[in-house]
Amino acid sequence: MTPSRYQRQIVLPGIGDQGQARLAAARVVIVGVGALGCASTEMLTRAGAGLAAAGGCLALLDRDVVELTNLQRQCLYTEADARAGLPKVEAAAARLAAINSEVAIRPLAADLTSANALRLLGCDQATGAKPSLIIDGTDNFATRFLLNDIAVKFQIPFCYAGVVAGAGTQATFIPGQTGCLRCLLPTPPDPSSLATCDTAGVLAPAVQIVAGAQVADAIKILTGNEARLSHSVLSFDLWTNRRTRIAIPRPDPACPCCGQRVFDFLNAPADDELARLCGQNSVQVAGHSALDLALLAQRLEPWGGVARSGVMLRFDPADLPTTRFTIFADGRAIVRGTTDPARARSLYARYIGA
Ligand SMILES: [Zn+2]
Known part of the structure; x- marks a missing residue:
C-alpha cells in the first residue's frame, strides 16, 4: 500500500x-x-x-x-x-x-x-x-x-x-x-x-x-x-x-466586542462608501482616524517626495511615478492616479496605514 x-x-x-x-x-x-x-x-x-x-x-x-x-x-x-x-x-x-x-x-x-x-x-x-x-x-x-x-x-x-x-x-x-x-x-x-x-x-x-x-x-x-x-x-x-x-486574558465583560457583543466594525458603514471617485483620475479615501502629519511626513520621507503645507501633506511615492497622495490631518486622503476605490484604499493602507 x-x-x-x-x-x-x-x-x-x-x-x-x-x-x-x-x-x-x-x-x-x-x-x-x-x-x-x-x-x-x-x-x-x-x-x-x-x-x-x-x-x-x-x-x-x-x-x-x-x-x-x-x-x-x-x-x-x-x-x-x-x-x-x-x-x-x-x-x-x-x-x-x-x-x-x-x-x-x-x-x-x-x-x-x-x-x-x-x-x-x-x-x-x-x-x-x-x-x-x-x-x-x-x-x-x-x-x-x-x-x-x-x-x-x-x-x-x-x-x-x-x-x-x-x-x-x-x-x-x-x-x-x-x-x-x-x-x-x-x-x-x-x-x-x-x-x-x-x-x-x-x-x-x-x-x-x-x-x-x-x-x-x-x-x-x-x-x-x-x-x-x-x-x-x-x-x-x-x-x-x-x-x-x-x-491572553480571559474574556473581559467590559470588552465592547466579546463582553458587550457590540460589533462596531461589522456594523460600520462599508469602506466602499468611504472611498469614492473625486475628479477624473482621483479617489478620496476617508481614513479611520486623525493623523499626525508631522510624524507621517517623517515616516514617508525616505519613500518619495514629501511637501507639507498647513493642513495637508503631499506625497509622491518614488516607485509609483503616476501616483500622488494629498493627505489631510483628519485622516482623509486624495489618491491621484487611479479611478479604482479598492486600489486607492490599498495604496492608502500601504503608505499611510489603516
Ligand atoms: Zn473581547
Missing part, C-alpha cells in the same frame, strides 16, 4: 487518521495573501487542509496584484506573475494547485468591507454556516477589527498575525475561551503612529516564524488538539533578538 502523502504529519501525537480527516474537511478562510498569507496558505495546502473530496476548502481573499517588490518575501509568487500583474489570489491558486491538487482552493479577488465580509467569509446566521477558522494575513488594523467582530459574533477561532520589519506578533483567539483582539486593544491604533511594511520594510524570516506559529495553532484546532494551544501572544524581533510571550 502506498503510504499517505500526509504520513509524516499523521504520526504526530494527537493527529492520526482521525485528525487528518478533520483537517481535510476544514473550511479555512485566509484573509490577505501577502507575505503572511502566502506562507500560511502554502503550509495548510501541503498539510492537506480543505480537501475537495472531504468537502473542505481554502478560501483566499485579497484585493491586490503581484508586484516585483513582493517577491522578496511572498513565497507563492514568481517574476512571471509580477510581469503579468496577476491578481494575487489567481497566482496563488495556480501555485497551490500545483503543490496539492487535492485541495479545493477558492480564489476571491475582492476588497473586504463590512458590507461584503459575511458573504465572502461564508457566514450566515440563518443557516449557521461559517468557516472552521479565520487566518489573518492582513496588513492593517481596520480589517483585523472587522474580522474580530465576525469571529466573536459567529464563534470562529481567529488566528491573528502581524509582521513589520524584523518584528512579529501572533496570537490565536478562541471565542468563549480566551479574550478577543479588542480585550487587548480596545480601539485600532492611530495609523500615523505605526510603521507599515512599505515604509519600515519586512524581514522575510520574521514572516516565516509568525506564519509557522499561526499555522501550528490552526492545525491544533483543526485536528482536535485545542488543548495544546498556548493561549498566549507571541512577540519577537529577529533584528533586536527580543522574544516574549504573554498570556
